[in-house]
Amino acid sequence: MQSSDYDAIVVGSGISGGWAAKELTEKGLRVLLLERGRNVEHVKDYVNATKAPWQYAHRGGRTVAMEELYPVLKRDYPLNEKNLAFWVNDKESPYTEVKRFDWYRGYQVGGRSLMWGRQSYRLSDYDFTANAKEGVAIDWPIRYAELAPWYDHVERHAGIAGSRDGLPQLPDGQYQPAMPLNCAEEMVAGKIAKAFGGKRHLIPGRTANATKQLEGRNACQYRNACWLGCPFGAYFSTQSSTLPAAAKTGKLTLKPWSIVSEVLYDKDRKRATGVRVLDAVTEKSTDYTAKVVFLCASTLNTAWLLMRSATDVWPGGLGSSSGELGHNLMDHHFRCGAEGSIEGMDDKYYYGRRPTGFYIPRYRNLFGDKRDYLRGFGYQGSADRDGWSRAVNELGVGGDFKDAMALPGQWSVGATAFGEMLPNHANQISLDETKKDKWGLPVLKIDCATGENERLMRNDMIADMAEMLEQAGVKNVKTYDNQYFPGMGIHEMGTARMGRDPKTSVVNAHNQVWDAPNVFVTDGSCMTSTACQNPSLTYMALTARAADFAVNELNRRTL
Amino acid sequence: MSSDTHDDHLLNRREAIRRVSFMLGGVAFVGGTNLITACEQAPPPAQRAASPGQFSAEDIAYLDEIAETILPETKTPGAKAAKTGAFMALMVTDSYHPDEQRIFRDGMKQLDDASRKANNASFMASTPQQRLALLTQLDKEQKTLMDAREAAARRRQGLPPVAAAVDSEARKPAEPEKYLPDQRQEKAPGNQAGSGAAAVTADSTITPSEHPHYFRMMKELALLGYFTSEIGYTKAMRYIETPGRFDPCTPYTPGETAWAPHA
Numbered sequence: 001m002q003s004s005d006y007d008a009i010v011v012g013s014g015i016s017g018g019w020a021a022k023e024l025t026e027k028g029l030r031v032l033l034l035e036r037g038r039n040v041e042h043v044k045d046y047v048n049a050t051k052a053p054w055q056y057a058h059r060g061g062r063t064v065a066m067e068e069l070y071p072v073l074k075r076d077y078p079l080n081e082k083n084l085a086f087w088v089n090d091k092e093s094p095y096t097e098v099k100r101f102d103w104y105r106g107y108q109v110g111g112r113s114l115m116w117g118r119q120s121y122r123l124s125d126y127d128f129t130a131n132a133k134e135g136v137a138i139d140w141p142i143r144y145a146e147l148a149p150w151y152d153h154v155e156r157h158a159g160i161a162g163s164r165d166g167l168p169q170l171p172d173g174q175y176q177p178a179m180p181l182n183c184a185e186e187m188v189a190g191k192i193a194k195a196f197g198g199k200r201h202l203i204p205g206r207t208a209n210a211t212k213q214l215e216g217r218n219a220c221q222y223r224n225a226c227w228l229g230c231p232f233g234a235y236f237s238t239q240s241s242t243l244p245a246a247a248k249t250g251k252l253t254l255k256p257w258s259i260v261s262e263v264l265y266d267k268d269r270k271r272a273t274g275v276r277v278l279d280a281v282t283e284k285s286t287d288y289t290a291k292v293v294f295l296c297a298s299t300l301n302t303a304w305l306l307m308r309s310a311t312d313v314w315p316g317g318l319g320s321s322s323g324e325l326g327h328n329l330m331d332h333h334f335r336c337g338a339e340g341s342i343e344g345m346d347d348k349y350y351y352g353r354r355p356t357g358f359y360i361p362r363y364r365n366l367f368g369d370k371r372d373y374l375r376g377f378g379y380q381g382s383a384d385r386d387g388w389s390r391a392v393n394e395l396g397v398g399g400d401f402k403d404a405m406a407l408p409g410q411w412s413v414g415a416t417a418f419g420e421m422l423p424n425h426a427n428q429i430s431l432d433e434t435k436k437d438k439w440g441l442p443v444l445k446i447d448c449a450t451g452e453n454e455r456l457m458r459n460d461m462i463a464d465m466a467e468m469l470e471q472a473g474v475k476n477v478k479t480y481d482n483q484y485f486p487g488m489g490i491h492e493m494g495t496a497r498m499g500r501d502p503k504t505s506v507v508n509a510h511n512q513v514w515d516a517p518n519v520f521v522t523d524g525s526c527m528t529s530t531a532c533q534n535p536s537l538t539y540m541a542l543t544a545r546a547a548d549f550a551v552n553e554l555n556r557r558t559l
Numbered sequence: 560m561s562s563d564t565h566d567d568h569l570l571n572r573r574e575a576i577r578r579v580s581f582m583l584g585g586v587a588f589v590g591g592t593n594l595i596t597a598c599e600q601a602p603p604p605a606q607r608a609a610s611p612g613q614f615s616a617e618d619i620a621y622l623d624e625i626a627e628t629i630l631p632e633t634k635t636p637g638a639k640a641a642k643t644g645a646f647m648a649l650m651v652t653d654s655y656h657p658d659e660q661r662i663f664r665d666g667m668k669q670l671d672d673a674s675r676k677a678n679n680a681s682f683m684a685s686t687p688q689q690r691l692a693l694l695t696q697l698d699k700e701q702k703t704l705m706d707a708r709e710a711a712a713r714r715r716q717g718l719p720p721v722a723a724a725v726d727s728e729a730r731k732p733a734e735p736e737k738y739l740p741d742q743r744q745e746k747a748p749g750n751q752a753g754s755g756a757a758a759v760t761a762d763s764t765i766t767p768s769e770h771p772h773y774f775r776m777m778k779e780l781a782l783l784g785y786f787t788s789e790i791g792y793t794k795a796m797r798y799i800e801t802p803g804r805f806d807p808c809t810p811y812t813p814g815e816t817a818w819a820p821h822a
Binding site for chain 2: 050052053054057058059060061062063064065179180181182183185186221222223224225346347348349350351352353354385387388389391392395396397398399401402403405406407408409
């Protein structure tokens with residue numbers, strides 16, 4: 001075998017890529033970690049992490065100029081003054097929307113691990129078997145038992161704070177102490193448990209914020225400013241967790257500003273030989289060779305890269321022989337739920353800014369429950385005392401008004417549902433040859449919509465929360481549906497799904513591309529269904545499992 | 560999606576109203592979606608007016624006095640000490656669209672005219688008592704207008720009045736993100752500091768009649784400017800940069816000020 005520049009190349013340095021780099025280097029491989037954006041050094045480059053709130057000219061808000069520069073980001077919360085540097089420059093990286101699709105990207109070392117919401121939940125066999133049982137799309141090629149040890153493995157290193165609740169639909173993991181519910185949430189939890197006969201559970205959010213020290217990381221200091229980058233390294237990011245572990249091996253080479261334009265493919269050996277890198281600054285191309293390639297560029301970017309690769313063999317790109325590459329794009333639909341106010345607890349408060357809330361795991365279509373739609377949803381929410389902004393809608397001016405508004409207001413509680421979105425072949429991405437990005441690459445065309453199942457599910461997502469709050473004695477219960485468009489969940493999944501059959505899936509049970517077994521896809525693109533749990537923890541576990549498999553295969557010289 | 564499709568146009572208007580609702584802070588809880596529907600039936604947008612969004616030192620002194628009347632010095636420093644006038648001007652310049660700038664600018668004149676009519680003196684020449692009486696009146700005026708607009712929008716949609724709207728048929732819009740554990744909460748209008756700023760913009764594709772009353776704009780900017788200032792954080796409220804721990808349940812004694820929100 002000819003010698004390679006590296007043993008392994010990892011494309012993308014976000015949650016999945018960071019894990020691939022850590023696992024592969026720790027197993028002795030020389031790894032080239034490629035990132036299309038700039039470097040962001042841990043702590044040093046968190047330029048706003050210790051800024052006082054009043055030091056932002058617009059106090060964190062947005063300006064007309066920002067809106068003009070960021071036509072996609074402006075659609076939702078990512079456009080803000082505080083961590084704008086962590087979000088993609090929309091103008092440099094456009095895409096085409098056949099239907100509205102909000103694509104919120106982070107193009108830098110660490111990717112979106114710097115700004116993620118940190119909610120970390122395991123999938124269960126209710127999720128892994130659902131497609132097969134219901135005849136939806138294709139079966140997952142793995143079951144929970146195969147992934148469980150890898151969940152254990154990644155949770156221990158990532159540092160997940162959570163409670164052990166013994167729920168089969170939300171398996172317990174290797175947790176640090178949970179960030180507790182506050183007293184209003186405890187009250188609501190108790191009443192919901194009683195009202196629904198122990199079938200619905202309100203538990204502390206399981207979050208990738210360390211509550212105890214880890215190697216090189218301090219415990220959370222309760223600032224709740226995570227997305228600025230944490231000076232204590234308390235939340236899991238590539239920078240705080242996987243990158244230092246990989247660097248410590250002495251086997252890691254990290255190259256920012258490296259856009260992988262294609263995976264290089266040897267059609268005789270039916271193997272990838274490496275990747276072609278387009279320098280994002282100089283725009284010069286360089287080829288790097290390796291024995292294995294891990295694609296962890298994020299769901300849409302990984303599929304986009306595959307579409308540009310081995311097109312001399314398959315016009316649709318590497319992995320397209322199944323007819324499924326780029327298809328089955330999914331997200332979690334959300335932005336609906338209910339809220340209300342809690343009376344009789346005005347003598348209670350809290351101290352510290354907890355960077356998580358509560359979680360209500362799925363209960364629909366489980367344990368004998370049967371609805372007019374498939375699958376289910378979970379809720380994320382919190383209770384807290386209202387702040388000064390309640391003053392805007394209250395009548396009043398003057399000194400008494402001002403002093404009253406500086407006091408904590410009433411307790412409010414609310415929760416937003418996150419619903420599973422079914423896989424659908426028609427939800428797809430493709431190349432738009434008519435439009436190029438800043439680097440001359442044809443952009444992605446995205447055609448994705450929710451369907452009837454999601455529409456029906458939303459009725460319950462809204463009504464159930466109102467019912468639970470009312471049962472808990474919450475007053476002034478109001479429901480809401482603030483409209484959802486695919487992508488807003490920032491949980492893109494699918495486009496290179498795992499499966500048992502090369503005719504219907506892009507990668508196999510070990511995340512190997514069927515047409516190139518030394519190419520592994522372990523980010524969100526490999527998901528065969530979405531479940532309703534936040535997905536990043538599952539990408540971590542799948543990546544660690546695939547890395548272990550890849551190293552074993554390399555040692556057996558079968559790759 | 561091209562910018563002139565029907566869907567996109569609707570979308571922009573929805574987005575615009577949503578952000579105006581943000582600007583109105585908590586009013587999104589009672590207004591947002593209904594106003595959105597009302598606006599979809601409105602005629603196409605007028606051309607954007609030329610920007611009037613520059614402010615002189617005199618303008619800022621005037622805004623300072625408006626803000627100080629809304630949020631005067633009490634046992635804690637007032638809006639003027641927190642340089643709220645300059646902040647209001649900056650937000651109007653940088654974050655308001657031209658038609659909103661126009662409403663705000665016209666509002667400055669209308670407020671002064673109202674002062675002259677009521678007190679035979681400009682706002683700047685009025686006594687603190689006269690100023691407070693005038694702004695109390697304007698506050699009632701804006702609240703009545705905004706509430707009436709909300710009620711009318713609900714009627715157009717066949718929804719019951721707000722007071723009766725407690726069943727799920729009358730879905731009162733709110734902001735789900737407020738309750739999310741991650742930074743999605745940043746943009747929620749009912750949330751604490753920073754959220755208002757995140758919201759203080761609006762698209763020009765809405766008709767001026769659907770814009771808030773000028774005094775609503777002033778009040779919101781004054782509140783935002785004051786409570787997110789160093790004085791607001793550290794003197795009006797209590798702020799600890801690094802709390803170091805989370806106590807989920809502590810006693811609260813009446814009169815204790817709020818913990819200021821995250822950085």
